Amino acid sequence: MSDQPEPKPDSTPEPGGLNVSGGRDVNVGGDVAGRDVVKTTTTITGFSEQAVQRLLLIVGALVFVTAACFFSGGLAVGFFAFDALNKQVGSSQEAALRFQAGLNQLNALQPGQPFTFAFSEDEISSYVRFIAGPQLGFAPDSGRARLVTDAVSGETRIVIAGQLRDAGNLPVVATLDLQNTPGAPFRIRSAAAQVLNTGTAFGWVVVPTPIIQPVQDRLNTLLGEVTLTRAVSDNDPVNPTWQISGVVR
Numbered sequence: 467m468s469d470q471p472e473p474k475p476d477s478t479p480e481p482g483g484l485n486v487s488g489g490r491d492v493n494v495g496g497d498v499a500g501r502d503v504v505k506t507t508t509t510i511t512g513f514s515e516q517a518v519q520r521l522l523l524i525v526g527a528l529v530f531v532t533a534a535c536f537f538s539g540g541l542a543v544g545f546f547a548f549d550a551l552n553k554q555v556g557s558s559q560e561a562a563l564r565f566q567a568g569l570n571q572l573n574a575l576q577p578g579q580p581f582t583f584a585f586s587e588d589e590i591s592s593y594v595r596f597i598a599g600p601q602l603g604f605a606p607d608s609g610r611a612r613l614v615t616d617a618v619s620g621e622t623r624i625v626i627a628g629q630l631r632d633a634g635n636l637p638v639v640a641t642l643d644l645q646n647t648p649g650a651p652f653r654i655r656s657a658a659a660q661v662l663n664t665g666t667a668f669g670w671v672v673v674p675t676p677i678i679q680p681v682q683d684r685l686n687t688l689l690g691e692v693t694l695t696r697a698v699s700d701n702d703p704v705n706p707t708w709q710i711s712g713v714v715r
Contacts, residue, residue: 543658543670547625547641550612555705561592573690575714581692584709587613594626598688602681604628605635613706614641615699622697622708623655626685630678636660639670640678642685648693648715654682691715 565585572583591611594602599609608629615622627639637660642652654675662669675682694712 543639543641543656543672546614546616547612547639548670550614550625551610551627551639553612555591555612556588557592557595558588559592559596561586561589562596565589565593566597569688569690572692572714577691577714579714580711581714582709582711584707586705586707587611588705590624594628598685599628601688602626602628602684603631603678604681605631608635608637613699613708615701615706622699624652626681630659630681632680633659633677637663638673638678638681640675640681642682644694644697644710646694646712649691650686651689651692651694651710651712652682652685654678 568583568585568589572581575581590613594604594609594611595607600606602609605628610627612625613622614625622644624642624644625639626642627637629635630638638657639660640657641655643655644651645653647653657673657675657678658670659673659677660670692712692714694710696711698709700707
């Protein structure tokens with residue numbers, strides 16, 4: 467996931483492939499002519515039936531675990547999240563500073579004041595990458611963010627990703643809903659961690675949301691003591707802009 471502008475089946479085994487077969491012991495014997503006859507018997511032992519069964523069980527277990535990695539992560543977080551993160555967006559210090567400036571203005575308001583805060587996908591992703599990432603618990607330069615709108619419900623969500631320092635820099639991704647809970651405008655909807663790097667959704671597994679709860683709490687703190695009342699998107703496919711409205715607490 468980068469913000470930088472980022473067989474047919476064949477009956478003939480491929481070189482380096484693994485061919486496993488089981489069978490009986492093979493006995494090879496014969497006479498040597500021209501001298502005293504010497505009877506030799508060589509026994510080559512192949513895989514026993516039990517060994518083959520164990521091997522098949524192991525392979526089956528690996529296939530199951532790998533499939534579980536794919537389906538659990540994909541279905542819990544949503545394939546739309548991985549698609550969004552694969553999209554290249556603008557990423558710059560300038561965009562990050564624009565988002566920070568908007569936050570500064572918001573945090574300077576007095577309690578009870580209404581506000582409207584507009585920002586683009588480029589700006590929030592740059593902010594998470596260059597400024598907020600370490601505060602959210604991400605390794606430097608690993609934070610990413612995307613703005614998505616559910617095609618069915620029309621709900622607006624934020625997809626956030628990074629390498630979680632507290633988990634040994636394990637790559638994580640989470641979808642967050644916007645809500646009108648006072649002081650907690652963001653709520654983690656689902657989360658996943660990458661246990662196998664394939665460059666796709668394959669290899670991600672579901673993780674309990676409490677594991678990345680600190681990310682949610684720190685993000686809520688950064689936005690300030692507010693209550694959201696409305697969030698709309700212009701649905702620009704390249705660089706969508708969101709406009710969130712609410713009241714300062």
